[in-house]
Structures are given as structure tokens and as C-alpha cells.
Amino acid sequence: MNQMFVQAESVLLYLTMVLYLAAMILYFIFFALKRERSGRTAGWTLLLGFVCHTAALAVRGVGAGRLPLTNQYEFAASFAWGICLCALLFLWRFRFQALGAFVSPVILLVIGYAALQSREVRELMPALQSNWLAVHVFTAIISYGAFGVSFAVSLMFLLRGRMRDNPFWQQHIPEEQKLDTVSYRAVSLGFLFLTFVIITGAIWAESAWGSYWSWDPKETWALITWFIYAIYLHQRIVRGWKDKAAAIFAVLGFICVIFTYIGVNTLLPGIHSYA
Amino acid sequence: MKKIKQAAARLFSMRTALLILSLLIIACIAGSVIPQEEIEAYYRGYYPDTVGAFILLMGLDDVFHCWWFVVLTLFLCVNLLGCNLLRFPLLVRRVQTGFSPERRLAAWDGTPEAVVDGQPERLFARMGFRRVQSGARDGQAYRYAVRRRAGVWGAWLTHLGMLIIIAGFALGQMYTAKYTVYGVPGQTKPVGDTGYALTIDDFRVDLREDETVEQYTARLTLTDTATGERRSGEASVNHPLSLFGMKLYQNSTGWAAQVQIWKGEALLEHAILCAGEHMAVPDLEDLVLAFNAFYPDYVTGADGMPATATSQLNDPAYLYTLYYQGKVLGMNVLRSDERITVEDYSFVFSDPQTYTLIQLKHDPFTWLAGIGGLVMVLALFLAFYLRTEELWAVQQEDSRWAFAGYSQKGGVLFRDALREKAAQLTDREGEKNE
Known part of the structure; x- marks a missing residue:
């Protein structure tokens, strides 16, 4: 990749991290010092971070001459971008600033993990030279991003119960029923896209490896994640199993997502070892 | 009758579905953590005695094909089918009059x-x-x-999609025929017992300037040996070739070499051997030559082990092992046209070239799994976004x-x-x- 692109990407990536960190601190001030203005500023800072993040990914994509979705660094950076995108969409749709306070540390952790990975731009190996790459990985980003939001909302749910005596929390964090429904909406989005991920992955695997399902660890863990969220959705719909138990399940589901992404790559190598 | 109804209700219930899904999760975790389809000695050697014995007893060495995993999947299908059959009239009534x-x-x-x-x-x-x-x-x-109103069908259709996927996958497991053929350009080999023969007309490795591989491409001809009909085409990674209802995949590649076996001054055998293969001496089958590895640009690594500096054929070398009656006679690295001699016999490696491994597959039910996937995605959209x-x-x-x-x-x-x-x-x- 051209040195100019490398430098531009580095600057934008670090700026993104600084902005996400600033958003997290402002959200902390919002809650700790009960400053309404900090909350609003934090929201704008998060949005600005997202703009820089998008620019960083775009610069890398232009510099590499392909979509930046092929190795650990690129996927981690895109994963953080997906969480931020979903968080901003949910913030806009459901209008509660507090969501940003819970989601910004998650974004920061994921982009921090990305920053620890090698940023070297490599040419694509033949198996990755497919149009399905963009569809498969992009749907994974949206899916994981939505699960990240459900994780943050579920944490809010669990903490809200413990902060019943704090009027500031009660004022700024929606009622538990609404949090439960928003978490459900995020899981619905994530689940739909995870199904897309598995199906597009199967179509791609059929043309690349000659088998649409090989029980590779990555495939298996994507299926495990799908099963976990399928249980979450069924429990809610059929048995009215909502509230705290559902929130705990959504948190567990996201831990499974993280393992599918990071744990499988590092502990259970398979044919997805480049992912 | 009442007991049968109760048992059916229990089998088709949500509680049973959740139990089956939970057990499938446990099975999948085991299948991803425990190395699969290794030889028995691996599990006995790698794990403590009791753990190794437990893995083998429970079929955890091949979770996804063992009987209890198949039974669990079957139960899931019965549960989904029963659930859908019970709900169908209720949903019709709901849409019509609900x-x-x-x-x-x-x-x-x-x-x-x-x-x-x-x-x-x-x-x-x-x-x-x-x-x-x-x-x-x-x-x-x-x-x-x-x-x-159509939203009420979302969950029902999702179950249907899942059933179709499982059916397509199960039928594929039963009726898919898979074969592998490997060789160098010019070779023709039979494709299992299909009555077809595969000719590798050409094999090309496209390299970029930095020597990384851009694409592997094989030009192939499949011949119906009964009728003599021939069909040709190119297969590359991500671009399988369809011939006679079979899909041909450019699967992998490696190095092969010409091997000559001499007895005194008489040439006994002249064959192409791929790295990883071995061959017995024709008139002395206890004497076996194994071609272990190939180094196109031979160097000795820092650890003293053979290695290659580049992927170019600058200094080709062959790692071989000679066995007699199963015991190692010798192991060494040989250059092209160098000769190794054992008693009356001598061996020569030459003309290294890349071989290609082609996978041929005939799965008559892939389309069914594809339809299941499509139904499922549409159904989930219906369930979540057309509430x-x-x-x-x-x-x-x-x-x-x-x-x-x-x-x-x-x-x-x-x-x-x-x-x-x-x-x-x-x-x-x-x-x-x-």
C-alpha cells in the first residue's frame, strides 16, 4: 500500500480511538457528575469518531485496492465500526443517550484489539478472491454489531435494577420493559444477519472448497451462536421469558460472538485460519 | 391414546426444542474443541487414559457423524415438523378470522x-x-x-426453511459422491468407479510480483470412457467447473518429480511421484522409496533442517526415505539427476513440476439446502420486520x-x-x- 495511504490510515485510526475514548469519558462524566451537557457532547463525539473510523477504513480500502475485510486487523476494525453503526442507528431510532455510555467501552475494546494486530496489507489469497467476501463479511459486521448493541442494552437492564435509588439513572435509562424490547430488536437484527452470514458463507464455501458445510471450528461456532440466540428468541416469544434472564442470555450470546471471532481464530485453527 | 397424545405434545413442545438445541450446542462445542477424525492411537496418547477412552466410547472423535448426534438432529426435525403441523391450522384460522x-x-x-x-x-x-x-x-x-398479517407466518416458515436445509444436508451426506484426482499436465486418471477419466491438460500457477500466488488454474478434460465423449474447461479456486453433472474444483497443489528406478544398467521403472507419495521397487517390493518433500530453491535452515529460499526452481532438491521391510535404510536430500544406490538398485529424481489436486463432486441435493436457506432468510425478515x-x-x-x-x-x-x-x-x- 502506498506510504501516503498508510500514514493517512494511521492518523485517522488513532484519531478515531481518541474520539471514542473521549466519548467514553464524557459519558462517564455524564453519569458520574450528572452533567446533561456531557451526555449530548459525548453523543456528538461518538458520531465524529464514527466518521473518522469510516474514513480510516475507506482510506485503507482505497490504498489496498479492495475492501478492508480480510484479516484480523481489518475485521476487528470493521467489527468496531459495525457496533458503532448499529449503536448510532439505535440511538437515533430509540433516542436514549445512555446507550452510548454502555456501548462506547465495547467499541473501544474491539478497536483497541484491532490496533494490536498487524496492519500489514497483504494481497488476497486465491480462496478470498470472491465477490462473496464482501457480502459474507459485511453481514457478519452488521450481525456482530447488533449483538454488541444488545449486549450493551442488556448490561443497562441489569444495572438499572441495581440503581433503583438513583433518580438520574431512572431518568436517563429507559424503563426495563423498553430496554428488554430494544435488546430484543437488536438481537432480531443480529440474528437475521447472522443467518445471512451462515448462508452466504455456505454458498461461498461451496464454490471455494467444494463443500458448503465442513464443520470447520468457525462454522461450528457461528452455528453455536445461532443456536444460543435461537434459544433466546424462543424463550422470549413462547414462554414469556423476558427481563433479567433474557438480559443475562444476551450477555452470554455476545461472549459467544467474541469467542467465535477471536477465540476460534487463536485457539481452534481450521480452514478459516486467515479470518 | 391419551398417553400417545401426551407423548406427542411433549415431543413437539418448545421445552423439548430448547433441550435439543442445548444438547446440540454442547455437542458442537465438543466437536470443535476435540480434534476430529484422528486415529484411535491419537486420543489414547494425547489425553489421559480415562478421557481418551471416554472420547472414543462416546464417539467424540467424530461428533458430527456419530449416532447420537444424528439422533439429536432427527429429534429436532421431528420437533420442528410436529410444531409446524400443530400450528398450521391455528395460523390459518388466525389469518382468516383472528x-x-x-x-x-x-x-x-x-x-x-x-x-x-x-x-x-x-x-x-x-x-x-x-x-x-x-x-x-x-x-x-x-x-x-x-x-x-403475513407476519404471523414468519416463525412457521423459519422452521420450514430449517427443515428443508437439514433435509438437503442429510440427503447430500447420503447421496453425494466425492472423488479426488491428482497429477501433472498430460496425465489421465480414472475418476473412481464413475466410468469417467480425467485428463489434466494444463496447470498454471499465476504469481504476483512479490511471488504470492494470485490464482491456480487447471485446464481439464473429462472423458466418458463408455462413449468416448469428451468435455473440457478450466477450473480455478472459487471458480469450479461443471462437466457431465459433476463439479470439478481446483483443490490444492504440490510438487511432483520424475523418478527412475534402475537395476544395474536396466531401467526398471519410470514414474511421476508426488511429494508425500511412495513407490515399491517392481521386482523387490520390500524395498520402498518415499518422496517426502521438495525444495525448489534448497537451503539449509538456521535449525539445520532443509528449507527453500524462494519458490523458484533455482536449486531443486528432494527429501527421500528408503525403507526395506518397513525399516528405514536411509534418509537424505538429493539434487536432480543425482543417483542413490542400494545394492544393485539405484534411484534418480528429475524434472520437478507442480501437480494439481482436483476434487470432483456430484451432490444432487445442494439446491434443496439452498432453497431452505432462502426460505429461512425471507421468513426471518417476515418474522422480525413485518410484525x-x-x-x-x-x-x-x-x-x-x-x-x-x-x-x-x-x-x-x-x-x-x-x-x-x-x-x-x-x-x-x-x-x-x-
């Missing part, structure tokens, strides 16, 4: 979510409801509308309209949207009046 103002108003406790003045149709329109029914019940005028919603309004004694609604999934958000839009409408009315 969405009625009478039924909804009878079940309503009368608590309004919002109260508005004036024409109620405006709030219906703001909430996205088009066809509004009007009528009267117990002397009170009402309005009622329902939208996205069935009902909205009704009853005129109160003060002639204002009391609104309430029902959303299949997400009642709180629907309620909030109703309140918000009602408030906006009231504000706008207020502004107009001022």
Missing part, C-alpha cells in the same frame, strides 16, 4: 394508550394503517385496522377517541410510538386552533 374488531375489543380491558379529538383516521394514517374498518359495539363507535400489528379506537362519551393497539413483538415500542404520534397530532391541532 383479526376481527369484535374479538380484539372483547379482549380489551378498556385502558387507552392515547386519547385524541377529532377524526381518528388521522392517527391511524400516522401510525401507518391504511384500511380502517368502522362499526359500533355496545352502542359505541369504533375504528379498527390491522397490518402485515403483525393491530390498532383500534373507541369513541368515548365525551366524543373523543380512545386508542389502543397490539404489536406481535414489541408492544412497548408500539405503545410509545402511538403515544408520541397522538401527542404530535394533539399539538398540531392546538396550534391550528390558536
